[in-house]
Amino acid sequence: MTLSKPLILDQPTLEEKISFVVENFNEIFLKQENRPLFNNKTIYFEVSKEYRGMVHPYPEKLMHILSLEDKGEMAILPCNNDISNLICQNKCRLRNAMLDFQLLQRQECFYRMSRIHWIPEIIKLANNNSPHIKVWEEHTRNKKGKKVTKTFIRYQEGLIDYIIILAHRTKDGLLANYIFETAFPVFYERSKKQYDRSFETNT
Template identity: 40%
Template sequence: MKLSKLSPPRQLHGASILEKINNIFYEFNEIFIKKEGRPYLNGKFIFFNISTKYKGRSFSYPERFMHACSIIEKDTHTMFPCNNDISYELCHNKCQCNQALDEFQVINRGECLYRLARIHWVPEVIELANQKDERIRAWSQNETDSKKNKIRKHYIRYECGMDDFLIIFKEDWRNKTLVKYDFITAFPIFLKHNKEQYDKNYAKFKKSTVVTTVP
């Protein structure tokens, strides 16, 4: 019996990788990208950037959707996130950006079917956060982005049984008032050192502000 309250990963249907992505995108568009289906977080609006343009290119999907269902190639990734999962068998790029679909190569990432099959967890985790579920850990921290701008991010992590999922937002403050959350990305956590780091960040938040640098 599954302990987690999250629904099962989606089955990926389609004769090609693009068809599989299209099918999941259609659902995610209805339940989160469209404002009509998107939940609020703690009574605040969640902004999702629907732009399909990035560095002068036009994509088939919003860049934020592409980010959430893809993975960056890193030497520190010493294991596949999809080990013992059907998405490994279906994957064509095996976490190598130069083997990814062309549009994903532009953003220096590879499409990740493991993440894709779980992207529908985004609104589910937000609803659990709104309900103050005991398995939710939420925290904010001050960070510095790649352009040295100071920003404040909000993290929501749901961890239960086999499911460990994180959503990241940027907080939008105006006149010392939090007005909305900007969706950055979301993904299942699979590396031990990432799990430990998020544990530490949450523990530090309970005591003080965490200042880190955005990778």
């Protein structure tokens, strides 16, 4: 099994494109009954639309994986060689992004949107020990000094490089379930090397 093709976002408006992506993702992942387990454990996905005192049109966690963090002007756009570039309206400039995303200091990203349906596919591949999957854990501390464990699930095949990050929720010292943290295509060379090192260090 390999990943399906990126979604074709040919809807006439930006709002309709986002709505199409969200409706598709809702059916295959946001609905608990359709969400795959990982290592026979459930994955919790925060669906609250309230974040830092504001109510957003979609859950903040979902908006996060639909968008790209504002990193200022880019010399080369991440979607430079992808069809997403042709329909993108903000060109990785925060001032051109939809207001709902600007409030999160992010810009909507069709490159990300057209690939979020890979999340359940990659989890299933990881469960089946696909040769294209690397899985490892990292043990760190959060801002409050509490120990945190995260599982990284990385899919690599040809030009595709995609990562899913799940935080651990424990009970009585044992893993109870996972908490979905984020998922995104890895396209920066620095990030690729960082995850390469992390895998080598933690396996």
